[in-house]
Amino acid sequence: MQVVVTGGAGFIGGSLVHALIGGGSEVTIIDDLSTGSIDNVHPAAGFRRVDVTGPGLAGAVAAGRPEVVVHLAAQVSVPVSIVDPELDRRVNVEGTRAVAEAAVAAGARRVLFASSAAVYGDPAELPLTEESPTSPAVPYGHSKLAAEGVLAEVLRPAGVDFACLRFANVYGPRQKAEGEGGVVAQFASRMARHESPTIYGTGAQTRDFIFVADVVNACVLAAGFDGVLALPGATGPVYNISTGRATSVNTLAEGLRVAMRYPGAIDRADARPGDVEESVLSPEKAERVFGWRAVVELQTGLGGTAAWFTQQR
Numbered sequence: 001m002q003v004v005v006t007g008g009a010g011f012i013g014g015s016l017v018h019a020l021i022g023g024g025s026e027v028t029i030i031d032d033l034s035t036g037s038i039d040n041v042h043p044a045a046g047f048r049r050v051d052v053t054g055p056g057l058a059g060a061v062a063a064g065r066p067e068v069v070v071h072l073a074a075q076v077s078v079p080v081s082i083v084d085p086e087l088d089r090r091v092n093v094e095g096t097r098a099v100a101e102a103a104v105a106a107g108a109r110r111v112l113f114a115s116s117a118a119v120y121g122d123p124a125e126l127p128l129t130e131e132s133p134t135s136p137a138v139p140y141g142h143s144k145l146a147a148e149g150v151l152a153e154v155l156r157p158a159g160v161d162f163a164c165l166r167f168a169n170v171y172g173p174r175q176k177a178e179g180e181g182g183v184v185a186q187f188a189s190r191m192a193r194h195e196s197p198t199i200y201g202t203g204a205q206t207r208d209f210i211f212v213a214d215v216v217n218a219c220v221l222a223a224g225f226d227g228v229l230a231l232p233g234a235t236g237p238v239y240n241i242s243t244g245r246a247t248s249v250n251t252l253a254e255g256l257r258v259a260m261r262y263p264g265a266i267d268r269a270d271a272r273p274g275d276v277e278e279s280v281l282s283p284e285k286a287e288r289v290f291g292w293r294a295v296v297e298l299q300t301g302l303g304g305t306a307a308w309f310t311q312q313r
């Protein structure tokens with residue numbers, strides 16, 4: 001399969017490209033290296049340092065002759081989206097429009113988009129399903145939701161199949177300590193340096209933590225899926241990519257402490273305003289439609305993450 005991966009030099013993209021190339025695909029990465037790293041770029045991948053909002057995008061996508069485009073490049077930081085919502089909108093909404101238009105022009109048959117649990121905002125019901133109301137609490141969530149709409153607007157009339165994969169809190173090797181879902185990376189990088197991590201609030205707040213290999217597998221399966229992902233229907237072509245399990249930040253910190261063999265303290269601080277109290281997403285639809293489900297147990301994923309952060313020390 002010929003695949004173009006935007007954001008392929010990032011945390012999730014780096015692992016995805018390794019998996020695609022390992023499976024025999026030819027991959028072209030498009031990334032401006034704003035948060036990604038050249039160290040994450042697979043040597044067998046084509047690499048183009050291009051901004052998805054810039055003039056070189058259409059040519060770079062066309063040069064990859066993609067059957068599938070996986071669009072991961074994004075402004076990923078929630079705090080940045082609050083400070084500079086215009087930048088967030090430009091990269092996440094207009095960048096997605098440009099990628100979708102370039103995919104159509106290049107003759108791609110499918111586009112996969114990295115959306116986010118942030119589109120749901122503070123959940124009114126748990127677990128969140130694709131039919132739950134969307135009510136983003138931060139500009140990043142708004143831009144991801146708007147991007148889903150842009151894909152439908154551009155790709156449906158062109159007859160290009162697409163899916164918006166709403167990732168829960170992804171963690172694993174290569175993740176930077178900043179950014180969305182970065183709590184595991186923050187804790188692990190501090191523990192690796194023998195510095196105490198800080199839990200904000202009681203630590204009873206829950207998240208749906210998913211190991212990066214499971215997310216990568218979802219993208220690989222969706223990319224190669226024989227059927228149609230953009231099924232007509234009320235919920236649109238959106239799929240939660242999650243474990244369906246709620247894990248408290250306290251449980252996470254203790255699991256990581258074991259995995260990192262960290263003997264030190266864990267600090268406590270006041271809860272941060274706006275933090276969602278509980279989050280868990282049902283992954284049932286992705287399993288039903290394209291046969292994916294998360295298989296990595298939390299402690300196994302934390303072990304793999306700990307090994308990587310320990311090496312970076």
Ligand SMILES: NC(=O)c1ccc[n+]([C@@H]2O[C@H](COP(=O)([O-])OP(=O)(O)OC[C@H]3O[C@@H](n4cnc5c(N)ncnc54)[C@H](O)[C@@H]3O)[C@@H](O)[C@H]2O)c1
Nearest residue numbers: 007009010011012032033034035036051052073074170181
């Ligand atoms: N990590 C998570 O928990 C999580 C959760 C939900 C959704 N997502 C989404 O998954 C995708 C990948 O996120 P990640 O965690 O790997 O973050 P990341 O920052 O490691 O990856 C993003 C990549 O996109 C590149 N990029 C950013 N702006 C660009 C631009 N204008 N042009 C070209 N390249 C650009 C960056 O250099 C980086 O390599 C993003 O779309 C993110 O919103 C991540």
